[in-house]
Amino acid sequence: xxxxxxxxxxxxxxxxxxxxxxxxxxxxxxxxxxxxxxxxxxxxxxxxxxxxxxxxxxxxxxxxxxxxxxxxxxxxxxxxxxxxxxxxxxxxxxxxxxxxxxxxxxxxxxxxxxxxxxxxxxxxxxxxxxxxxxxxxxxxxxxxxxxxxxxxxxxxxxxxxxxxxxxxxxx
Numbered sequence: 001x002x003x004x005x006x007x008x009x010x011x012x013x014x015x016x017x018x019x020x021x022x023x024x025x026x027x028x029x030x031x032x033x034x035x036x037x038x039x040x041x042x043x044x045x046x047x048x049x050x051x052x053x054x055x056x057x058x059x060x061x062x063x064x065x066x067x068x069x070x071x072x073x074x075x076x077x078x079x080x081x082x083x084x085x086x087x088x089x090x091x092x093x094x095x096x097x098x099x100x101x102x103x104x105x106x107x108x109x110x111x112x113x114x115x116x117x118x119x120x121x122x123x124x125x126x127x128x129x130x131x132x133x134x135x136x137x138x139x140x141x142x143x144x145x146x147x148x149x150x151x152x153x154x155x156x157x158x159x160x161x162x163x164x165x166x167x168x169x170x171x
Contacts (some may be wrong), residue, residue, distance in 0.1 A: 037121035
């Protein structure tokens with residue numbers, strides 16, 4: 001597979017992922033706040049991945065290789081008494097993959113704040129259980145999350161298409 005074909009595939013997959021995430025929050029009905037937070041969190045990470053892979057070809061290669069790294073990590077959780085374990089182990093060893101899957105740091109102040117806030121909304125925390133779901137501010141949070149999610153989608157799209165980032169989008 002040529003490098004351009006691989007890059008095209010990765011870009012198409014990222015654009016499809018962005019489209020799916022936006023489809024979840026642009027519904028006619030009000031979106032549950034935890035789903036809005038999950039989508040916003042996902043789009044923060046997608047924007048970071050898009051910025052990462054478009055910096056250089058090595059980053060693109062690393063992102064592509066990370067699929068196998070993730071599979072190997074998941075294989076490490078399979079019980080060795082599982083009837084399929086030996087067959088899976090043979091396949092995993094053939095890949096000759098090692099290392100840990102990548103985690104991108106949230107470097108921008110806005111990304112750090114919104115990612116943390118989304119985590120509080122997605123996971124069952126004292127705040128999400130006792131305050132968020134009973135809050136009269138749920139619509140306000142929903143609008144704020146949606147706004148940041150769209151900004152992240154625009155950042156990702158601009159990274160993939162090499163278009164300049166609009167001045168009203170801050171990272």
